[in-house]
Amino acid sequence: METVRYGIIGIGNMGHAHALSLLSEIKGAELVAVCDTRTERLEWAEANLPESVQRYATPTELFESKSIDAVLISTPHYDHPTLAIEAFQYGYHVLIEKPAGVYTKAVKEMNDVAAQTDLKFGIMYNQRTNPLYQKLRDLIQTGELGEIRRTNWIITNWYRSQSYYNSGGWRATWAGEGGGVLLNQDPHQLDLWQWTIGMMPKRVRAFCHIGKYRNIEVEDDVTAYVEYENGATGLFITTTGEAPGTNRFEITGDNGKIVVEDDTLSFWRLRTPEPQFNAEFTGGFGSPECWKCEIPVESGGGQQHKGILRNFTNAILHNEPLLAPGEEGIHGLTLSNAMYLSSWTDNWVDLPLNEDLYYELLMEKVNSSTFQIENAVSKTLDVTGTH
Amino acid sequence: METVRYGIIGIGNMGHAHALSLLSEIKGAELVAVCDTRTERLEWAEANLPESVQRYATPTELFESKSIDAVLISTPHYDHPTLAIEAFQYGYHVLIEKPAGVYTKAVKEMNDVAAQTDLKFGIMYNQRTNPLYQKLRDLIQTGELGEIRRTNWIITNWYRSQSYYNSGGWRATWAGEGGGVLLNQDPHQLDLWQWTIGMMPKRVRAFCHIGKYRNIEVEDDVTAYVEYENGATGLFITTTGEAPGTNRFEITGDNGKIVVEDDTLSFWRLRTPEPQFNAEFTGGFGSPECWKCEIPVESGGGQQHKGILRNFTNAILHNEPLLAPGEEGIHGLTLSNAMYLSSWTDNWVDLPLNEDLYYELLMEKVNSSTFQIENAVSKTLDVTGTH
Numbered sequence: 001m002e003t004v005r006y007g008i009i010g011i012g013n014m015g016h017a018h019a020l021s022l023l024s025e026i027k028g029a030e031l032v033a034v035c036d037t038r039t040e041r042l043e044w045a046e047a048n049l050p051e052s053v054q055r056y057a058t059p060t061e062l063f064e065s066k067s068i069d070a071v072l073i074s075t076p077h078y079d080h081p082t083l084a085i086e087a088f089q090y091g092y093h094v095l096i097e098k099p100a101g102v103y104t105k106a107v108k109e110m111n112d113v114a115a116q117t118d119l120k121f122g123i124m125y126n127q128r129t130n131p132l133y134q135k136l137r138d139l140i141q142t143g144e145l146g147e148i149r150r151t152n153w154i155i156t157n158w159y160r161s162q163s164y165y166n167s168g169g170w171r172a173t174w175a176g177e178g179g180g181v182l183l184n185q186d187p188h189q190l191d192l193w194q195w196t197i198g199m200m201p202k203r204v205r206a207f208c209h210i211g212k213y214r215n216i217e218v219e220d221d222v223t224a225y226v227e228y229e230n231g232a233t234g235l236f237i238t239t240t241g242e243a244p245g246t247n248r249f250e251i252t253g254d255n256g257k258i259v260v261e262d263d264t265l266s267f268w269r270l271r272t273p274e275p276q277f278n279a280e281f282t283g284g285f286g287s288p289e290c291w292k293c294e295i296p297v298e299s300g301g302g303q304q305h306k307g308i309l310r311n312f313t314n315a316i317l318h319n320e321p322l323l324a325p326g327e328e329g330i331h332g333l334t335l336s337n338a339m340y341l342s343s344w345t346d347n348w349v350d351l352p353l354n355e356d357l358y359y360e361l362l363m364e365k366v367n368s369s370t371f372q373i374e375n376a377v378s379k380t381l382d383v384t385g386t387h
Numbered sequence: 388m389e390t391v392r393y394g395i396i397g398i399g400n401m402g403h404a405h406a407l408s409l410l411s412e413i414k415g416a417e418l419v420a421v422c423d424t425r426t427e428r429l430e431w432a433e434a435n436l437p438e439s440v441q442r443y444a445t446p447t448e449l450f451e452s453k454s455i456d457a458v459l460i461s462t463p464h465y466d467h468p469t470l471a472i473e474a475f476q477y478g479y480h481v482l483i484e485k486p487a488g489v490y491t492k493a494v495k496e497m498n499d500v501a502a503q504t505d506l507k508f509g510i511m512y513n514q515r516t517n518p519l520y521q522k523l524r525d526l527i528q529t530g531e532l533g534e535i536r537r538t539n540w541i542i543t544n545w546y547r548s549q550s551y552y553n554s555g556g557w558r559a560t561w562a563g564e565g566g567g568v569l570l571n572q573d574p575h576q577l578d579l580w581q582w583t584i585g586m587m588p589k590r591v592r593a594f595c596h597i598g599k600y601r602n603i604e605v606e607d608d609v610t611a612y613v614e615y616e617n618g619a620t621g622l623f624i625t626t627t628g629e630a631p632g633t634n635r636f637e638i639t640g641d642n643g644k645i646v647v648e649d650d651t652l653s654f655w656r657l658r659t660p661e662p663q664f665n666a667e668f669t670g671g672f673g674s675p676e677c678w679k680c681e682i683p684v685e686s687g688g689g690q691q692h693k694g695i696l697r698n699f700t701n702a703i704l705h706n707e708p709l710l711a712p713g714e715e716g717i718h719g720l721t722l723s724n725a726m727y728l729s730s731w732t733d734n735w736v737d738l739p740l741n742e743d744l745y746y747e748l749l750m751e752k753v754n755s756s757t758f759q760i761e762n763a764v765s766k767t768l769d770v771t772g773t774h
Binding site for chain 2: 149150152154156159160161162163164167205207209212213214221223225227231233235237239241242243244245246250252256257259268270274277278279281282283284285286287288290
């Protein structure tokens, strides 16, 4: 194979941006088809994409066309697992948008099907291309920070006005998105939270506030506390209601602390690891000598979406290792599912998650919903720089 | 009255520093007596204080001497309320060290007695003299920040080694101190947390970890989540086990956010208050214009302990308003009591606190304790710059 022939399912906000990238910026990739169930999006494709790009009104037509090698799934979240499973069954490589799905029960089925194929399976975790988080992961995985003791991510700069929510009736509903800030805005941070430190919590206690700042039926403000197997604790604090908000990720370990904020990474490194200092020190008051280290990090935020498209294409063509294997999408989703479940039951949630209970309670919310956003207008928004 | 004649009860770590201040640095104050039940501390007083300073082995002898106008109580925490009540009954003005006590039930009794006198009652909340927190309070109380939405204090730079805990057998025990990091290290932050924002939570959910980093029987690591009546949420994260730790207090309001960290205060101020922006904006993605404002704050940390001693002295002599009225000591203590209770019951704690239940559970811990610190050596530590 010399080029990967891509079909995109869903050419709304994100999908149409991927289409333009695949057309011109990804070596070894060829956009041969797009698919959308909305007439106006196919009209957009007709007007804006080369004639050679086939247009389909249903995924089945696209799958049956046999004109593609790989499919990029950029539909509403609920459909990611079902479409991915179908695509694998047709023998296509699959790249899904984040989140992996809405509930882990479906995502696990998708992962099981993927595991039975030799096809490539990726997820659009474009923030994994960000040199800041790559360096953070490096410092942790190579032991520079030592054993992790605390993680604390304040990610409250996802400001969204009511106007944003009114731009689509499916937005911020249980039936449409299956959640709010955790499902739409936070999937990258939920992934990076576990990817950089290399561990998942063992239990979660979360506090989700529904429609606190906006007229929506899902959460727009969350505080989640977690405990890890090794005794470490963690916090994840997020909202779409605050401006300007904060994006600050602090991680403490035996050898000091790291803070990622304002596009910089700072490492306060102890000269002696804290446990050793504590064992040897006899002076009453006193603490380990600490050096504030400037860690070099490549600027610019990395290749982002295009980096994932390049990596996925190279994985198919040259067996390049995937930066964001699709199977790993379940981790971030498990975290958000656990946060909802903890909030709904007003109690601890242990991991592995009770995925059947979660699905049952989610479906209750979907089925009992009477919520309608007033004056909802369906719009494809310009998402430049927002995801 | 031209000078206030002070007696100090307890001349250990803090009390002996106050003695030296009163001797030479507080206009209108005169140190006339000290009291300590420990012979070695009276010997220290004999060797280091002027002969004119009387020495007493019991508070009763000091009270009966009738040689003083005011008493400064700098004993172990449990004794603050009982000694204060006794001092009021003798007709003395009372300044207590922090915390106000160990459990609010006793502190409320102290407050009730104080309310029945015309005597001055103060608490050594020296951090209230810090211009940073005074400015923060000013910006909030004058409405510059708008309605509060979130408070988040990461106060993890209270590093204490095992050597510190071994310096006194009473340290970090239920019977000796009645708690750990919340009772010994955090009383200032717990006070400032509510004093600067001007409100107390309505409920608390906290996670206290006992002896996580040190061989102690009380907590050395706490994460507490709170909810306020106005819908705001808050976090308080603290430990003695981390180095170098963090001291970062972030407060979000309708008009932006303030961060106090590294001895600076930064105000990200929205040009238009967020609720107004949200009501008027129709553009989908978009957020209020934000100005990062450099707020002038006097440097140097304020007069600290000496500022409280001066203010208390002037309150007696010239009726100067108290910066830290003793009655307000109950607020910070209520917060820590509620955190323990939430953790012990693994559940929410509503405020006002069930103070009888708290007292009962605390006494169970005191009475069932079999804990002994190995190699405990009683030492008076040099506390310069640590409280």
